Amino acid sequence: MSNGKNRVWRLAKRPEGTASDNDLHLAEEAMPEPGEGEALIRTVYLSLDPTNRIWMSDMDQYMEPVKIGDPMRGIIAGQVVKSNTPKMKEGELVMGVGHWADYMLTDGRGLSVIGKPGQVPLAELFGVCSAVGPTAYFGLLHLCEPKPGETVVVTAAAGAVGSVVGQIAKMKGCRAVGIAGSDEKCQWIKDECGFDAAINYKTEDVGAMLDRYCPEGVDILFENVGGSIMDEVLARMNDFSRIALCGLISQYNATEPVPGPYNFKQILMHRIKVQGFITSDFAKDYPKAMAELTQWMGEGKLKFRLDIDKGLENALTSLNKLYDGSNQGKLMVEVSEVAAA
Numbered sequence: 001m002s003n004g005k006n007r008v009w010r011l012a013k014r015p016e017g018t019a020s021d022n023d024l025h026l027a028e029e030a031m032p033e034p035g036e037g038e039a040l041i042r043t044v045y046l047s048l049d050p051t052n053r054i055w056m057s058d059m060d061q062y063m064e065p066v067k068i069g070d071p072m073r074g075i076i077a078g079q080v081v082k083s084n085t086p087k088m089k090e091g092e093l094v095m096g097v098g099h100w101a102d103y104m105l106t107d108g109r110g111l112s113v114i115g116k117p118g119q120v121p122l123a124e125l126f127g128v129c130s131a132v133g134p135t136a137y138f139g140l141l142h143l144c145e146p147k148p149g150e151t152v153v154v155t156a157a158a159g160a161v162g163s164v165v166g167q168i169a170k171m172k173g174c175r176a177v178g179i180a181g182s183d184e185k186c187q188w189i190k191d192e193c194g195f196d197a198a199i200n201y202k203t204e205d206v207g208a209m210l211d212r213y214c215p216e217g218v219d220i221l222f223e224n225v226g227g228s229i230m231d232e233v234l235a236r237m238n239d240f241s242r243i244a245l246c247g248l249i250s251q252y253n254a255t256e257p258v259p260g261p262y263n264f265k266q267i268l269m270h271r272i273k274v275q276g277f278i279t280s281d282f283a284k285d286y287p288k289a290m291a292e293l294t295q296w297m298g299e300g301k302l303k304f305r306l307d308i309d310k311g312l313e314n315a316l317t318s319l320n321k322l323y324d325g326s327n328q329g330k331l332m333v334e335v336s337e338v339a340a341a
């Protein structure tokens with residue numbers, strides 16, 4: 001926007017079920033002016049993440065929920081337009097926690113400078129390395145410590161996080177079995193990402209297919225979904241197996257209390273280690289993860305798909321693609337273009 005206005009998505013009320021435009025409103029507001037110690041950031045990409053729906057709710061969660069009337073929180077890649085802080089210079093590219101807005105003010109907290117235009121492939125770096133890649137990396141490597149020959153099952157396996165998990169598992173010499181919601185997604189994770197097997201949970205008997213593809217049981221579950229799919233995997237976990245509990249996307253739009261896992265007893269019977277985690281728990285290890293992830297990307301070892309919609313006004317419609325499975329890879333919205341340095 002260059003007409004002196006700033007569009008901002010504000011949370012009007014807490015959604016029940018799928019978030020709609022009754023819950024979030026796109027308001028046109030005056031352009032903010034940075035004060036002393038502040039910078040004005042223009043959003044280039046807005047990441048759409050399953051957790052956005054959690055932030056809209058007031059359920060018990062790992063961050064403060066977005067307050068009613070506040071700008072919707074989102075992970076952004078942006079460019080510094082004006083700066084009154086030594087932390088960032090005009091023209092630099094930044095990444096981190098921001099708003100669903102054309103512009104925002106920052107004092108630098110929660111944002112990192114990542115370079116100048118032309119120095120980094122912004123969409124790829126933002127899409128794969130801002131949250132998705134580190135989530136896969138820390139959840140699999142730090143929590144589950146995979147060993148060659150082990151069987152790793154990944155749910156939402158063709159998604160942004162899941163597809164990276166399977167590829168890292170393969171690099172570590174494991175067998176990777178993915179569960180996804182379409183034949184096209186299953187084909188992609190096998191042909192492009194190198195998964196050993198894929199199960200379409202919408203058309204196949206997940207339990208029977210797990211028996212076929214994991215004849216020696218499951219050593220690691222990287223869980224993104226929850227519900228009945230997780231129960232089927234739990235029933236096939238080996239002694240001293242591990243679960244990285246990364247997400248429970250099947251529950252984020254639930255309007256009723258969701259039942260617990262029926263196969264919870266397996267955790268006792270098979271002495272399974274289960275750990276939930278949030279990527280930011282591993283902040284101190286980010287540089288190592290980023291270095292390895294960018295190296296794998298540069299060497300062509302890490303395949304990924306970016307699903308980029310255009311226009312801030314489409315953010316909410318776009319977000320809901322995550323919950324019906326119509327996103328094809330890392331979902332984000334292009335809000336503006338990078339200006340030359």
Ligand SMILES: NC(=O)c1ccc[n+]([C@@H]2O[C@H](COP(=O)([O-])OP(=O)(O)OC[C@H]3O[C@@H](n4cnc5c(N)ncnc54)[C@H](OP(=O)(O)O)[C@@H]3O)[C@@H](O)[C@H]2O)c1
Nearest residue numbers: 050156159160161180181224247248249250277278279325
């Ligand atoms: N712990 C952390 O720090 C952290 C960080 C990032 C992400 N996450 C979690 O990681 C998971 C994946 O996130 P992402 O950003 O990579 O999204 P994504 O996998 O690219 O997109 C979400 C996918 O979830 C699947 N899905 C949606 N509703 C489902 C349901 N009811 N049952 C089964 N599958 C369903 C859909 O794929 P299908 O077509 O296969 O159904 C959809 O494409 C989420 O649970 C998210 O909350 C956690």
